[in-house]
Amino acid sequence: MRGDIITIVEKDLREFKGTNQIWIPVILLPLLVSIGLPVTVAFIPSAMTASGAIPEVPAGLLKNIPEEMRLALNSLQKDEQLAFLFIAYYFAPTFLVVPLAIPAVLCADSFAGEKERKTIEAILATPISDSELLVGKMIVPLVASLSSSYLAFTIYSYLTNALIFHRFIFPTSSWILIMSFLVPALTFFSVGTMIIISARSKGFREAQQMGGMIVLPVFVLLVTQLLGIMSMTGQGLVSTSIVLLTLDVLLLKYGSRTYNRDHLMSNS
Amino acid sequence: MIETTQLTRCFGSTVAVDNLTLSVGSGEILGLVGPNGAGKTTTLRLLATLLRPTRGTAIVEGYDIVREPERIRSIVGVVGDNQALYDRLTIYENLDFIGKMYHVPDRERAERIRELLDIYDLWERRSCRVGTLSRGLRQRISIVRALIHDPHVLLLDEPTANLDPPTSLKTRKLLAHSDGKAIIISTHNLREAEKICDTIVVMHEGRVVARGAASELVRKFGSTQAIVIRVKGLSPDQRRDIEKAMQPSDVAFKENSIVVSIKDYDADATEVIRKMLELGIDVLEAHPARPELEEVLVKIIEEA
Numbered sequence: 001m002r003g004d005i006i007t008i009v010e011k012d013l014r015e016f017k018g019t020n021q022i023w024i025p026v027i028l029l030p031l032l033v034s035i036g037l038p039v040t041v042a043f044i045p046s047a048m049t050a051s052g053a054i055p056e057v058p059a060g061l062l063k064n065i066p067e068e069m070r071l072a073l074n075s076l077q078k079d080e081q082l083a084f085l086f087i088a089y090y091f092a093p094t095f096l097v098v099p100l101a102i103p104a105v106l107c108a109d110s111f112a113g114e115k116e117r118k119t120i121e122a123i124l125a126t127p128i129s130d131s132e133l134l135v136g137k138m139i140v141p142l143v144a145s146l147s148s149s150y151l152a153f154t155i156y157s158y159l160t161n162a163l164i165f166h167r168f169i170f171p172t173s174s175w176i177l178i179m180s181f182l183v184p185a186l187t188f189f190s191v192g193t194m195i196i197i198s199a200r201s202k203g204f205r206e207a208q209q210m211g212g213m214i215v216l217p218v219f220v221l222l223v224t225q226l227l228g229i230m231s232m233t234g235q236g237l238v239s240t241s242i243v244l245l246t247l248d249v250l251l252l253k254y255g256s257r258t259y260n261r262d263h264l265m266s267n268s
Numbered sequence: 269m270i271e272t273t274q275l276t277r278c279f280g281s282t283v284a285v286d287n288l289t290l291s292v293g294s295g296e297i298l299g300l301v302g303p304n305g306a307g308k309t310t311t312l313r314l315l316a317t318l319l320r321p322t323r324g325t326a327i328v329e330g331y332d333i334v335r336e337p338e339r340i341r342s343i344v345g346v347v348g349d350n351q352a353l354y355d356r357l358t359i360y361e362n363l364d365f366i367g368k369m370y371h372v373p374d375r376e377r378a379e380r381i382r383e384l385l386d387i388y389d390l391w392e393r394r395s396c397r398v399g400t401l402s403r404g405l406r407q408r409i410s411i412v413r414a415l416i417h418d419p420h421v422l423l424l425d426e427p428t429a430n431l432d433p434p435t436s437l438k439t440r441k442l443l444a445h446s447d448g449k450a451i452i453i454s455t456h457n458l459r460e461a462e463k464i465c466d467t468i469v470v471m472h473e474g475r476v477v478a479r480g481a482a483s484e485l486v487r488k489f490g491s492t493q494a495i496v497i498r499v500k501g502l503s504p505d506q507r508r509d510i511e512k513a514m515q516p517s518d519v520a521f522k523e524n525s526i527v528v529s530i531k532d533y534d535a536d537a538t539e540v541i542r543k544m545l546e547l548g549i550d551v552l553e554a555h556p557a558r559p560e561l562e563e564v565l566v567k568i569i570e571e572a
Contacts, residue, residue, distance in 0.1 A: 007368045015356045122352040122413065124318050126369035127342040261337075262320045265313060266279060 004128045008136030012110055016140065025105050026144060030098050030152035037091050038159035041083045057082045064228025065089060066236075072172065083164050088172050092232045093221040095156070096178075099149045099187040100218060104211035106141035107194030108204050111259075116203030120264055130260045138191055145187045153179055174233040181241035189244055190214050192251030199258040199267070269294055270315060270421060270450050274324035277310050284310040286474035287324065292450045292467075294420075297443065299465030300454040301565060307474040308454035309349050312423045315452065316346045329420050329450075342370065345419035347427045349454075351410045355399030359390060359409055362398055363416055370417035377416070384412040387438065403430040411439060422451040428460060440464050458561040468561075470568050477572040482561055489568050490559035495537050497526045500550035513543050527557060 016022050056078060062070070062085075069089050073081045114120045123133060153171070160170040171179070194211055201207040221240075224230040230240070275288040285307040292298045300308040313319045315326055317337035326333045328340045354362050360381065367377040385391040388408040398406060407430045414422060422443070428436040443451060444464055455461050461468055462482040470478040470485070478485060501524065502510075510526060511519050517540075518529040526544075530536035533556045544551050 003371075004369060007365065011354070011357070011361075011365045014361060015354060018356050117355070118348075118350040119352050119354055121318065121346075121348045121350065122354075122366060123369065125316055125341060125344070125346040125348070126366065127338045127371070128369060129338060261318050265318045 004126075004132050005136040005139070008123070008128075008133065009139045012137065012140045016106070016109070019109070022105060022109055026102050026148065029101055030148045031155075033095055033098055034152035034155035035159065037094065038087065038156060038163055041086050042159075042163040057085055061085060061090075064226065066231035066233045068174070068233045069231075080165060084169075087160050087164065087170065088175065089232065090225070092175070092178060093218050093225060095152070096182065096186055096218050096221065097215055098152055099145050099183045100190045100215050102145040102148055103141040103187055103190035104194055104214045105208065106144055107191055107198060108207040108211050110137050110141065111195060111198030112201050112207030113204035115198065115264060115267075124261050124264065131256060134195070134256055134259045138195075141191050141194075142187060145190070146184065149183050149187070150179065153183075174237060177234070177237045177241075178232065182237060182244070185241045185244035185248060186217075188248040189217075189251065192248055192255050195255035195259055196251065199255070199263065269330070270326070270328050270452065272311075272315070272324065272326040275311070275314060275321050275326050276323040277307075277314055277319060278322045283474050285314065285321075288471075288474075288476060290469055290476065290479070292452060294448050294450050296467070297451040297453065297465045299461035299468045300452060300471060301456070301458060301461055301468055302471035302477075303569060305473075306471040308471055309425055310474075311471070312346070312425050312452065312454055315340075315421075316344055316423050317341055318346075342417075343420045345414035345417065345422045347410050347414045347422075347424040349425040351403075351406045353398045353406055353409055353413075356397065358395050358397055359385070359401075360394040362409060363413055366413050367416045372417050380416055380418070381412075384415055387442070388412055388435070404432055404435070407431055408435060420449060422446070422449055424451065424453045426455055426457075427453060428455075428457060436460070458565060462561050470565060472569050472572045475572075478568045485568070486559060486561060486564050489571075490564040493531070493559075494527050494529045494557035495533060495540055495554055496557050497528070497541065497544060497549075497554045498552045499524055499526060499544075500552060502526075502549070506547065506549060509547050510544070510549070513547060514540070524552075 057073070062073075065073075065085070069085070072088070073084060076084055114123075128136070153175075157170050157175075161168050193214055194207065197210045198207045201210060221230070221232065225232055230236050232240075270290075270292040272288050272290050275285055276283065277285040288307070288311060290298065300311060302308055310319065314321055314333065315328060317333050317340050320334060329343055331339045331343075333340060354365070357365070363381045363385075364377065367381065372380065381394075382391060385394060388411070390405070390408060390412070393401075393405075398409065401409075407427075411424075411427055414424070424443075427443075428439050431439065440460065440463060443453075453461070453465065466481065467479060468482055468485060469476055478489065480488065502521065507521060514528055520527040526549075528540050530540060537554065537556070541551060541554055
């Protein structure tokens with residue numbers, strides 16, 4: 001019943017509210033990415049040169065960038081190119097840590113934490129079905145992650161335009177694709193993976209430690225992007241999102257099979 | 269009404285509950301007793317539909333535990349072997365949350381919480397975070413939580429563990445007066461089981477090894493090995509004489525009673541009393557020393 005799902009969501013929010021070890025990373029991480037990255041790009045490069053002039057883009061960084069990015073760079077002034085390259089291209093994978101890490105923290109507490117504290121038994125004794133319970137417990141991590149990501153993206157875009165370029169230049173079409181497809185796909189990926197991890201782990205800490213590995217795809221993206229194997233633009237983004245969404249469906253299907261009363265009680 | 273037929277649950281190669289067949293009628297209280305690992309908690313979890321049986325069936329208030337688990341959960345109240353309370357929420361929030369999950373209407377829920385918290389002297393502390401409370405107070409909350417939706421069936425795992433004597437008594441009275449409810453209590457507190465349970469089922473290694481009313485179990489499995497003789501008073505000389513006359517039997521003196529160990533009450537009691545009278549002891553009454561249910565339980569399990 002929908003009312004039960006809402007009741008679970010309200011209870012989870014109330015529980016999270018007073019828990020700093022959950023809220024601090026959920027607030028700090030998006031702020032660090034959305035404010036830290038544009039501020040760094042706005043002030044550090046000019047401070048690195050003796051004259052205070054913004055350096056040109058090193059040739060090595062341009063070697064593996066896709067054609068779409070090369071064209072965008074050419075349309076900019078020389079002193080804007082380095083900042084644009086980082087803001088619009090190289091920082092994209094770093095930004096994706098937000099939709100991956102936030103559900104990992106929240107799910108670890110909501111799923112594995114509740115199992116560890118044995119409070120799950122109280123909910124399992126009520127008439128709610130396994131699938132409603134799963135949906136109810138997924139909502140807070142999903143909504144918190146997506147809203148943090150979009151809020152961080154809005155701050156990132158505003159600071160980029162206001163501090164670095166002094167005009168409306170960001171988001172690019174690639175970033176719109178990232179936010180529309182890749183971020184939701186990664187959020188679901190994180191939630192699905194954490195359900196499976198939580199079902200197997202004994203408690204919050206263990207789930208959080210194992211969940212730390214969830215950001216590994218970001219490093220894979222970063223390295224493949226630097227090497228020019230994969231680009232976070234256009235078609236590359238769409239195909240990555242499709243692969244991830246397919247993986248999400250499989251993860252959630254498998255996760256929902258492990259998230260049932262018998263399994264939870266047998267392994268508690 | 270609860271009825272199980274050859275209910276079995278295995279965890280890997282371990283058989284936690286083995287072909288359990290029992291029946292609890294409305295208004296009846298059944299006590300599950302037995303050593304740790306006997307299968308008591310697993311039995312309660314199966315009936316609460318928290319676990320699925322490997323084999324066998326159980327019907328709770330006409331619903332099958334495998335086919336209609338959600339219906340069963342809506343009419344069952346559970347006190348688990350751990351208190352399962354949300355430490356970060358207040359007492360009221362904990363109860364309100366569970367009340368909502370059982371679909372108790374808002375007004376009724378508020379009244380019920382007030383009523384039950386009043387019984388357990390917790391209303392004034394309703395805004396306290398559960399994490400700050402003692403185990404005893406938490407246990408009271410978990411009992412209140414099981415009663416919040418006025419269930420037809422109660423499955424209680426050690427409900428009075430950690431409770432102080434007055435609260436235990438209050439709980440026992442509450443259960444004894446819960447008209448029409450079918451109640452199963454798993455407990456290590458045999459005095460409590462003796463006081464409130466209509467039937468006691470002794471479990472060992474997943475199986476039922478004995479069942480019956482406490483008095484029946486004592487009669488059936490407990491052999492009387494002593495006679496208690498109440499007397500008017502004893503001088504030190506009389507005590508010495510009694511010890512000498514009763515040899516080789518053990519004799520113990522307790523205030524105005526003498527406890528003499530014997531092999532068989534029916535065969536030896538008359539002889540003991542005759543000797544007392546011969547020694548000039550003023551015998552007021554004599555009765556067999558009734559073995560404790562605990563001793564009976566140990567015997568049942570040893571023989572199983």
